[in-house]
Amino acid sequence: MAVTETSATTVMNNVEAVRATLYEAMKNDDRTIIIGEDVGPRGNVFLITKDFIEEFGESRVIDTPIAEASIVGIAVGMAMEGLRPIAEIQFADFIYPAFNQIVGEAAKTRYRSNGEYTCPLVIRTPYGGGVRGALSHSVSIEALFYHVPGLKIVAPSFPADVKGLLNAAIDDPDPVLFLEHKKTYRLIKGEVPNGHYTIPIGKANVLQEGTRLTVVSYGLYVHWALEAAKQLAGEGLSVEVIDLRSIRPMDKETILASVEKTRKLLIVHEDNKFGGIGAEISAMVAEEALFHLDAPIRRHCAPDVPAMGYALPLEEEYMSSPERMAQAMRDLVAF
Amino acid sequence: MTDVGTRPATLDKRGLSDEQLLAIFRNMLLQRQLDNRGFQLNRQGKVPFALGSEGHEALQAGAAMAFHRGKDILAPYYRDLGLAVGIGLTPFEILLSLFARADDHNGGRQFPNHYSSKAAGLMSFSSILAAHIPHAVGAAYAIKYRGETGRAVLATCGDGTTSEGEWHESMNFAAIHKLPFVMLVENNGWAISTPLSKQMAEPEIWKRAAGYGLPGRRFNGLDPIETYAVVSEAMERARSGAGPSLIEGTCYRFLAHSTDDNDMTYRTREMVEEYRKHDPVPRFEALLIQNGLATKEQVDALRKDVLRETNEATDAAEALPYPVPADLYTNVYEGAWQPWQ
Numbered sequence: 001m002a003v004t005e006t007s008a009t010t011v012m013n014n015v016e017a018v019r020a021t022l023y024e025a026m027k028n029d030d031r032t033i034i035i036g037e038d039v040g041p042r043g044n045v046f047l048i049t050k051d052f053i054e055e056f057g058e059s060r061v062i063d064t065p066i067a068e069a070s071i072v073g074i075a076v077g078m079a080m081e082g083l084r085p086i087a088e089i090q091f092a093d094f095i096y097p098a099f100n101q102i103v104g105e106a107a108k109t110r111y112r113s114n115g116e117y118t119c120p121l122v123i124r125t126p127y128g129g130g131v132r133g134a135l136s137h138s139v140s141i142e143a144l145f146y147h148v149p150g151l152k153i154v155a156p157s158f159p160a161d162v163k164g165l166l167n168a169a170i171d172d173p174d175p176v177l178f179l180e181h182k183k184t185y186r187l188i189k190g191e192v193p194n195g196h197y198t199i200p201i202g203k204a205n206v207l208q209e210g211t212r213l214t215v216v217s218y219g220l221y222v223h224w225a226l227e228a229a230k231q232l233a234g235e236g237l238s239v240e241v242i243d244l245r246s247i248r249p250m251d252k253e254t255i256l257a258s259v260e261k262t263r264k265l266l267i268v269h270e271d272n273k274f275g276g277i278g279a280e281i282s283a284m285v286a287e288e289a290l291f292h293l294d295a296p297i298r299r300h301c302a303p304d305v306p307a308m309g310y311a312l313p314l315e316e317e318y319m320s321s322p323e324r325m326a327q328a329m330r331d332l333v334a335f
Numbered sequence: 336m337t338d339v340g341t342r343p344a345t346l347d348k349r350g351l352s353d354e355q356l357l358a359i360f361r362n363m364l365l366q367r368q369l370d371n372r373g374f375q376l377n378r379q380g381k382v383p384f385a386l387g388s389e390g391h392e393a394l395q396a397g398a399a400m401a402f403h404r405g406k407d408i409l410a411p412y413y414r415d416l417g418l419a420v421g422i423g424l425t426p427f428e429i430l431l432s433l434f435a436r437a438d439d440h441n442g443g444r445q446f447p448n449h450y451s452s453k454a455a456g457l458m459s460f461s462s463i464l465a466a467h468i469p470h471a472v473g474a475a476y477a478i479k480y481r482g483e484t485g486r487a488v489l490a491t492c493g494d495g496t497t498s499e500g501e502w503h504e505s506m507n508f509a510a511i512h513k514l515p516f517v518m519l520v521e522n523n524g525w526a527i528s529t530p531l532s533k534q535m536a537e538p539e540i541w542k543r544a545a546g547y548g549l550p551g552r553r554f555n556g557l558d559p560i561e562t563y564a565v566v567s568e569a570m571e572r573a574r575s576g577a578g579p580s581l582i583e584g585t586c587y588r589f590l591a592h593s594t595d596d597n598d599m600t601y602r603t604r605e606m607v608e609e610y611r612k613h614d615p616v617p618r619f620e621a622l623l624i625q626n627g628l629a630t631k632e633q634v635d636a637l638r639k640d641v642l643r644e645t646n647e648a649t650d651a652a653e654a655l656p657y658p659v660p661a662d663l664y665t666n667v668y669e670g671a672w673q674p675w676q
């Protein structure tokens with residue numbers, strides 16, 4: 001983390017970190033445009049851009065029609081033409097109409113023009129469950145996009161990472177899908193360095209060192225994995241917890257180094273198990289470090305149903321919990 | 336449609352100079368020649384695929400004349416050979432794309448006719464229909480946002496493409512923000528095998544403009560002069576800050592959709608022959624000769640010149656190398672790319 005101005009910090013939550021970072025980006029570069037539904041006077045549904053329109057004007061804070069394909073598509077055109085748009089999809093669940101613009105267009109602009117055109121675009125969207133959001137306000141979308149070379153995917157969990165990685169995404173010359181877990185928005189607080197800094201996209205963070213087991217996670221579940229690891233520490237079992245932070249590019253070296261040390265790997269994510277990020281990580285570890293393993297790789301993920309339900313028991317059944325994670329960790333340590 | 340061949344000898348040039356009229360004609364001949372070349376090379380097994388624009392010559396040559404090089408931006412589609420060469424791409428560049436050579440703007444990555452040229456103001460686009468229309472609108476937004484005057488974005492597409500949601504969303508946004516944007520629909524009546532009647536219940540696409548709060552207009556796309564007049568009026572309107580327009584030029588598609596299509600599976604030879612009676616190339620030629628703008632000899636010389644240029648471009652492009660296998664791995668992201676990332 002390169003802090004350029006001052007080492008002082010401010011305590012804020014994740015949503016405040018998003019807001020502060022966007023505000024700085026708008027202040028610093030008038031090529032930056034925010035485009036999305038309700039981002040104007042309302043300041044988006046989470047009030048992230050509240051008051052931006054008064055300060056930066058309607059031409060830089062664009063309230064769009066309800067038309068996700070063109071929110072992203074118009075932002076792609078702006079990016080190709082030299083602006084630095086930050087497009088917002090109100091909830092990740094509504095990103096599907098924009099799938100073609102993200103996968104078919106943004107991710108391929110540099111490639112298909114052999115570098116003649118580029119697409120420096122950030123697409124921000126709140127995702128994830130545990131907020132009684134029912135079927136259509138709870139989804140995890142990362143696995144639908146991580147298959148796509150040319151696109152970067154970032155999913156930070158801590159306020160300091162939100163700021164450093166969002167700054168990096170805004171600076172990035174390629175399209176970045178920036179996923180914000182909505183349950184962490186107000187729940188997770190932390191110290192955030194003042195001043196401008198970036199955290200490189202593609203670097204995982206070893207949150208806690210340990211010897212008996214490696215747990216790889218991202219998003220809300222990183223916080224629960226830390227809680228679970230604390231429970232195991234109380235039982236004398238030391239767990240290494242890695243926060244991926246970037247889903248693509250993914251930090252292979254950090255994962256492999258950890259697995260080679262602990263010899264056991266548990267991947268924990270909120271998204272469905274089948275074809276999820278965990279499948280790719282476990283395939284990579286099986287290819288690269290099979291003989292370092294003392295146990296099968298395990299994935300502790302959501303069941304393969306279309307979505308979490310609205311009723312509390314349905315949501316709870318879908319989501320994991322620190323307790324369930326702790327049990328998955330114990331099982332693997334004991335293997 | 337207006338029968339340009341039977342017009343009176345007092346030609347309405349709509350502000351075009353004699354040189355511009357001849358340049359339009361040369362562009363039409365060049366399109367015909369380059370189109371032919373693509374299909375020939377395909378039959379010779381030298382290129383796997385080609386698309387033709389036969390029938391669109393007048394529309395594209397006229398529209399290209401309304402484009403201000405070095406200022407305007409073009410967001411075209413794959414059938415826009417005449418627009419591409421009309422705004423400054425060379426036959427050599429077209430042939431590079433046909434042969435998929437390394438020096439092609441996109442490095443041999445895309446199908447032929449998917450041009451890209453930052454220098455010419457031609458935005459890179461994919462084969463995904465209508466996906467480029469929001470890009471054009473985004474570029475128009477950038478122009479307006481930066482307060483640049485005297486610039487506009489010209490986007491084109493076929494009639495079938497207007498059925499896509501992204502097309503509608505783009506029109507709506509451009510209208511709301513009064514962007515310097517012109518949507519030019521090249522209505523040739525077909526989308527591969529699907530006729531207009533199965534594409535839309537209202538066959539006059541320009542009429543949709545009213546629904547967006549825009550001016551809309553239809554014109555005879557077989558007449559390059561009328562095309563020029565309508566496109567330049569819309570572009571001037573856009574450049575001056577008065578906002579976008581939706582314009583629709585009618586034309587025919589003489590060839591199959593592409594070298595991979597057999598149009599006799601969905602239309603008859605008689606139908607195509609009927610279309611051919613309206614071929615804009617001989618009709619414009621007759622108009623120029625009738626009005627003393629060119630002699631038969633000059634036209635023949637022009638044809639020869641265009642053939643020579645096409646031959647030279649073919650030889651030059653064919654002689655160049657393909658991209659090398661290592662080129663597959665470049666320009667995924669900025670900088671180097673490791674496949675497991």
Ligand SMILES: Cc1ncc(C[n+]2csc(CCOP(=O)(O)OP(=O)(O)O)c2C)c(N)n1
Nearest residue numbers: 414462463464492493494495496525526527
């Ligand atoms: C999104 C999408 N759907 C389908 C296709 C396949 N396709 C390629 S060209 C074409 C017809 C387009 O017709 P139109 O827009 O009328 O243009 P024309 O080819 O007639 O000039 C179709 C269906 C595609 N390329 N993209």
